[in-house]
Each structure stands twice: as C-alpha cells, then as structure tokens.
Amino acid sequence: xxxxxxxxxxxxxxxxxxxxxxxxxxxxxxxxxxxxxxxxxxxxxxxxxxxxxxxxxxxxxxxxxxxxxxxxxxxxxxxxxxxxxxxxxxxxxxxxxxxxxxxxxxxxxxxxxxxxxxxxxxxxxxxxxxxxxxxxxxxxxxxxxxxxxxxxxxxxxxx
Numbered sequence: 001x002x003x004x005x006x007x008x009x010x011x012x013x014x015x016x017x018x019x020x021x022x023x024x025x026x027x028x029x030x031x032x033x034x035x036x037x038x039x040x041x042x043x044x045x046x047x048x049x050x051x052x053x054x055x056x057x058x059x060x061x062x063x064x065x066x067x068x069x070x071x072x073x074x075x076x077x078x079x080x081x082x083x084x085x086x087x088x089x090x091x092x093x094x095x096x097x098x099x100x101x102x103x104x105x106x107x108x109x110x111x112x113x114x115x116x117x118x119x120x121x122x123x124x125x126x127x128x129x130x131x132x133x134x135x136x137x138x139x140x141x142x143x144x145x146x147x148x149x150x151x152x153x154x155x156x157x158x159x
Contacts, residue, residue, distance in 0.1 A: 056150035061143065062088070069120060071104040079136060079147055080104060082120070087158035090136040090147045091122045097129040109133065122155065 060074040062083060071080040078093045078101050093102045093109065100113035108125060109118040117126040122133035137151040140159050 057146065057148045059144050059146045062145055071109075071120070073104060077147075077149070079149055080109070081138070081145060081147065084158075088138060088140055088145060089158045090138045090145075092134045092136055092149065092152075094133075095129055096124075096131040096133065097127075102133070 054076065058074070058077065060072075060077075060081065062072055062081060066072050066083055068084050069082060071082060073080050073093065079090050080093050081088065081090045093104075094100075095102050095111040095113065095116055097111065097114055097116050100111050102109040102111045102116070102118065105117075107117065108120045109122075111117070111129065114128055115126070116124065116129035118129070118133055119125050122135065124130075124132055132155065134152040135155050135157055137148040137153050138159050139146045
C-alpha cells in the first residue's frame, strides 16, 4: 500500500493511466474525429454548389414609345437594345476594361468604375477601355426581340 501526501491509497482509487495508453486513446479519438468530419463533408456533396444564373438567351418587348437611337436596357440584363431606321440591334453593357456594367448616358455609355466612355454604337470615346462594346446576336419575331448575350456579331449588324 502506497502512501500519498500522508493518506493511504484505497483500493477504490483509480489506477494512473500510463502514457502509452493515453497516446493510444488520443490517436483513437483523433481518428474518430477525422472520420466524423469526413462523413459530414460527404453529406454535403449531393447538393449543388453552383448558383443558378439566368439564361444567356432572353426575349424582351420593346416599349412602344422608345425613341430612335435611345437605349432600352431590360431589367436585370447587361444589354442595351436600340431601334433606328435600319432596324434593331443590341450592344453588351459590360465594359471591355475590367467588366463593370456601363450606364447609358446622353452621349452613349459611361463606365462608373474607371471612367471609360463609349459612343452610342459602342465604340470607345475615352479610355481606359481597350476595345469597343460588343454587338450581340439578335432576332425579331412577332414584335418580340430575342437577344443572345453569349454570341457576338460584327459591329453594325442590324435586324
């Protein structure tokens, strides 16, 4: 019987845990924790992590009071649609400098981020934009305009 600090050891006192047993239990708990978090991560896999985005192709109705040469920007889209004597055409409103959305103005378009300015036909009036705004593929049927934001066409293409 060993004596600790003046008190005799009882047979009901727990035995001290040897270091080797402690390390074995610690590694067992670390493995169990790793497996638990791996299983938790696998449960997330079946859910999609991609946010849905609108289709690149959309249909819009031009307002009846749209003046010739005036930009119509459909809500939630980065496209300006124009109507003139020769037909209807669409220009992307994504700045060719760093991808900001340009705003229609009296002189054409203005980039709110870095000050680029574009003429109404999309050509660069003032930098730093290196290229003109791209023209987009467009089709008209039954008074509705279908624009494909994913397909560019040659500048000056009207329908």
